[in-house]
Amino acid sequence: MNMSDAPQQLLAIDDDPQTLMLISAALEQDGLEILTDGDVEAGYVTFLRVRPRIVLLDLAMGSMRGMELLERMIHADPGANVILTSAHYSAESAVEAIQKGACDYLTKPLDIKRLRDRVAGLIAEAETRRKTLSLDQELLEACQFEGIVSRSPLMLEVFAKIRRVAPHFKTALVTGATGTGKELVARALHRLSPATKDRFVACNCSALVESLVESELFGYVKGAFTGANQDRPGLFESADGGTLFLDEIGDLSPGTQAKLLRVLQDHQVRRVGSTVRRPVDLRVIAATNRDLRTMVREGTFREDLYYRLAMVEIALPRLEDRREDLPLLQRYFVERFAAEYKRQIAGLTRRAQSRMATYAWPGNIRELENVIGNACMMADGRFIDINDLPERLRELQKDYPLTDEALFSLQEAQRRHIVRVLERVGGNKLRAARILGVGRNTIYKLLSRMKLEEQNISA
Ligand SMILES: Nc1ncnc2c1ncn2[C@@H]1O[C@H](COP(=O)(O)OP(=O)(O)OP(=O)(O)O)[C@@H](O)[C@H]1O
Ligand SMILES: [Mg+2]
Numbered sequence: 490m491n492m493s494d495a496p497q498q499l500l501a502i503d504d505d506p507q508t509l510m511l512i513s514a515a516l517e518q519d520g521l522e523i524l525t526d527g528d529v530e531a532g533y534v535t536f537l538r539v540r541p542r543i544v545l546l547d548l549a550m551g552s553m554r555g556m557e558l559l560e561r562m563i564h565a566d567p568g569a570n571v572i573l574t575s576a577h578y579s580a581e582s583a584v585e586a587i588q589k590g591a592c593d594y595l596t597k598p599l600d601i602k603r604l605r606d607r608v609a610g611l612i613a614e615a616e617t618r619r620k621t622l623s624l625d626q627e628l629l630e631a632c633q634f635e636g637i638v639s640r641s642p643l644m645l646e647v648f649a650k651i652r653r654v655a656p657h658f659k660t661a662l663v664t665g666a667t668g669t670g671k672e673l674v675a676r677a678l679h680r681l682s683p684a685t686k687d688r689f690v691a692c693n694c695s696a697l698v699e700s701l702v703e704s705e706l707f708g709y710v711k712g713a714f715t716g717a718n719q720d721r722p723g724l725f726e727s728a729d730g731g732t733l734f735l736d737e738i739g740d741l742s743p744g745t746q747a748k749l750l751r752v753l754q755d756h757q758v759r760r761v762g763s764t765v766r767r768p769v770d771l772r773v774i775a776a777t778n779r780d781l782r783t784m785v786r787e788g789t790f791r792e793d794l795y796y797r798l799a800m801v802e803i804a805l806p807r808l809e810d811r812r813e814d815l816p817l818l819q820r821y822f823v824e825r826f827a828a829e830y831k832r833q834i835a836g837l838t839r840r841a842q843s844r845m846a847t848y849a850w851p852g853n854i855r856e857l858e859n860v861i862g863n864a865c866m867m868a869d870g871r872f873i874d875i876n877d878l879p880e881r882l883r884e885l886q887k888d889y890p891l892t893d894e895a896l897f898s899l900q901e902a903q904r905r906h907i908v909r910v911l912e913r914v915g916g917n918k919l920r921a922a923r924i925l926g927v928g929r930n931t932i933y934k935l936l937s938r939m940k941l942e943e944q945n946i947s948a
Contacts, residue, residue: 497612498541500524502532502558503574505547508599512545515601516608529558536562541569543611548575548582556585563590566870567838570611574599625820635677637670638821641811647674647803654801655681660753662798663776665805668855671776672736674803679732682772688731692724695740702745704761707752713762725758725769732772738798739779739790750794808850808857815846822858823873826865834865837873844875847924848882849913904939
């Protein structure tokens, strides 16, 4: 359904019929569909049924306080815009309302002009949000390469390289931290290669039992060892004509490394126990999250094998180094899991988004995928909110409560935020600068200014 075609709905809940009439009269002309309810319970039922974008809610009504209803509404639909109204203004309840997710607090008697302006503002905001959502959608479609989602310059280089080497390569090495998409890249290389057969055989080298590695990779003949009751081809032969993916190549023993190198050079395999060499024609893609160059220096990985593999090397950046991809990936995974779980989930609340934006994502895209997958299962409204995120993200930098002591200046907020980010990245100023989206000079300037201020305070 196109949201712009649906009439905008506003629900007013108030036990005073006159206020309800006033609100209806005041807002009707703005092309809104106005729904009214005279009590809290009926109002909540209407809210759940209609899911109006805007709610006007009276704070003091009968048995359940407006504040409780506000909480229930925001819990059910964090995207709802709830404006509280009250005849008795208190700074305390205004702060509480905003903290609980209300978007405004108006005093009674209602200032009609102010009310209309505010509602018009919310409608305009919803429209912009809808537009950016569909823009995001277009962007997402434009930023996919063989199922790999990204718009970061680092990844665009990777895409270009895949396109360039796929038609010709025989061996390739894909490196990157855990969860950065190494297997995805390997599959893309395979799909774009002129492999004669659509065979992609994946082998996790770290899961191979040392004594069986050779027979797994190269096969064996009947009687080669106890239990070898018949001839069996190995993974190289199974992948013949296609691609063999050797994952976690850094975990291969030196002996196996030597045999692997031999096959890569000769394009022939010899089954264990056989003297016959069989020709194989395939592409080999190796992957690792270890630093093979260091392993070569330390003597745990063969230099000649490394150079053979690294003729084509594709290095994947961490998610931290391509934060601009977060919104795209969030959208991609929300769509995927919402469809998979058959749930109506439109996206993430701004709070959840900003919480995710400050997290370090050590498990990279796989971790993000899991977080969003779980959240899509947990969320009970249309939007994923902070409560749907795992503890490590919820715990992160808890929103400071907006008590009177917490009402400080923007400059102070900036200072505290910088300090927090610096603590989080272990004082690494370059990383902090990147997270904060400022240049490294800016961060040095900010820091020296903060230092000066501290001196002023202590002086
Ligand atoms: N750019 C991306 N766009 C969409 N999905 C991605 C992207 N990168 C990774 N994924 C998804 O994240 C998960 C992890 O990717 P993949 O298995 O390729 O990572 P990996 O580098 O092999 O990880 P590991 O080192 O843990 O084996 C997969 O489900 C994959 O589909
Ligand atoms: Mg992998």
